[in-house]
Amino acid sequence: MRLDEQTRADFPILERIVNGQPLVYLDSAASSQKPRAVIEAMTRYYERSHSNVHRSIHTLGEEATELYEAARDRVQRFIGAPRRDEVIFTRGTTDGLSLLADTLALTLSAGDEVLVTRMEHHSNLVPWQMAAQRRGATIKAVPVVGEGRLDLDALDRLITGRTRVVSVAHVSNVLGTINPVAEIGRRAHAAGAIMVVDGAQAAPHMALDMSRLECDFYAFSGHKMLGPTGIGVLWGRREILERLEPARGGSEMIKQVWIDHAQYNDLPWRFEPGTPPIAEAIGLTAAVEYLEKLGMERVAEHEGALAAQAVEALATIPGVTVFGPRRAEPRGAVIAFAVEGLHPHDVAAYLDGEGIAVRAGHHCAQPLLDFLGVVGTTRASFGVYTSPDDVDRLARALPGIRAAL
Numbered sequence: 001m002r003l004d005e006q007t008r009a010d011f012p013i014l015e016r017i018v019n020g021q022p023l024v025y026l027d028s029a030a031s032s033q034k035p036r037a038v039i040e041a042m043t044r045y046y047e048r049s050h051s052n053v054h055r056s057i058h059t060l061g062e063e064a065t066e067l068y069e070a071a072r073d074r075v076q077r078f079i080g081a082p083r084r085d086e087v088i089f090t091r092g093t094t095d096g097l098s099l100l101a102d103t104l105a106l107t108l109s110a111g112d113e114v115l116v117t118r119m120e121h122h123s124n125l126v127p128w129q130m131a132a133q134r135r136g137a138t139i140k141a142v143p144v145v146g147e148g149r150l151d152l153d154a155l156d157r158l159i160t161g162r163t164r165v166v167s168v169a170h171v172s173n174v175l176g177t178i179n180p181v182a183e184i185g186r187r188a189h190a191a192g193a194i195m196v197v198d199g200a201q202a203a204p205h206m207a208l209d210m211s212r213l214e215c216d217f218y219a220f221s222g223h224k225m226l227g228p229t230g231i232g233v234l235w236g237r238r239e240i241l242e243r244l245e246p247a248r249g250g251s252e253m254i255k256q257v258w259i260d261h262a263q264y265n266d267l268p269w270r271f272e273p274g275t276p277p278i279a280e281a282i283g284l285t286a287a288v289e290y291l292e293k294l295g296m297e298r299v300a301e302h303e304g305a306l307a308a309q310a311v312e313a314l315a316t317i318p319g320v321t322v323f324g325p326r327r328a329e330p331r332g333a334v335i336a337f338a339v340e341g342l343h344p345h346d347v348a349a350y351l352d353g354e355g356i357a358v359r360a361g362h363h364c365a366q367p368l369l370d371f372l373g374v375v376g377t378t379r380a381s382f383g384v385y386t387s388p389d390d391v392d393r394l395a396r397a398l399p400g401i402r403a404a405l
């Protein structure tokens, strides 16, 4: 059975009628929809076990702590992390990358370099800018070439003896390009730099194995992978985490506190100040279990086929330009496009009138859009519940747009 046929009934929101049409949800890269299992796990927790974690001796406190820590075990397995204490819960990818940039900023000196790429989401750019500005460090960026790939020759020239951090998106949220992060990681490590990966658009769509990815940190968001908003993961290699001073303090991230100093807690809690997203961690557990049951290889295959179908269908519509790699080689589950003479917002509004939800705008990747020479694009993106019929409806709606507007 096709993946979407197996899964669609699990997502109550897909029963919605929008503007008189059955909903076609093609905005999963912004945020995915949630299966009933996730919604129910969170409701069950709030109805039966809610309490704060790590501090209450009573039964509910112990249940909540057990569920929260079980989420860490589940995520550890899902991403192939060597150890559970390397899994830090955050509020999302942006929060994880900011936490990391704030923390690594404490280790940067004037003249050090942070290397990013031209295709980064602002969440993997602005936190590094802030860190660099604070420490007198410099930001450099690997250029994008051709249909939207990183220039790996330029990468070699840009990595220097002063490069401290290399931070790269695993999958571009605009181009759909899957970057060779293991190869980039090898080159970063050869120069003694820390390798960071923004996995926001990869974790929902492909099998991950931290023990083989040649990276030191990997950040992603729960809400893009069928889980709730308000939770994310920052995985970090223990040898590095152990050396780092936390940049954020308070609450349970300590062992003992005096008036003028504190002794910090063990990993991973040292990097989790404040009451964590408990219900959200439980929702994330349900999301991970759901994805594991489907099998991430099947998920990748399903979404890869949809991406190939969309590229082929859209690229043949007169006046439509598709961005990113064209060939049917593996690409992420996003496809950004432009309709000649029309603003992306008008395209999205027209499609919404047809019951089709897409994203329009700069997708938080303005330096990339400058390179592409556009102010924005319209973007369709897919999830486990997206069907070939959904892609068809998009492709059938587009040719009529000019007559309608």
Ligand SMILES: Cc1ncc(COP(=O)(O)O)c(C=O)c1O
Pocket (backbone or CB within 6 Å): 029, 030, 092, 093, 094, 095, 121, 123, 124, 169, 171, 172, 173, 198, 200, 201, 221
């Ligand atoms: C590549 C990439 N990085 C980071 C983010 C930020 O994720 P969040 O808003 O969940 O923090 C996104 C979200 O669209 C993304 O696509």
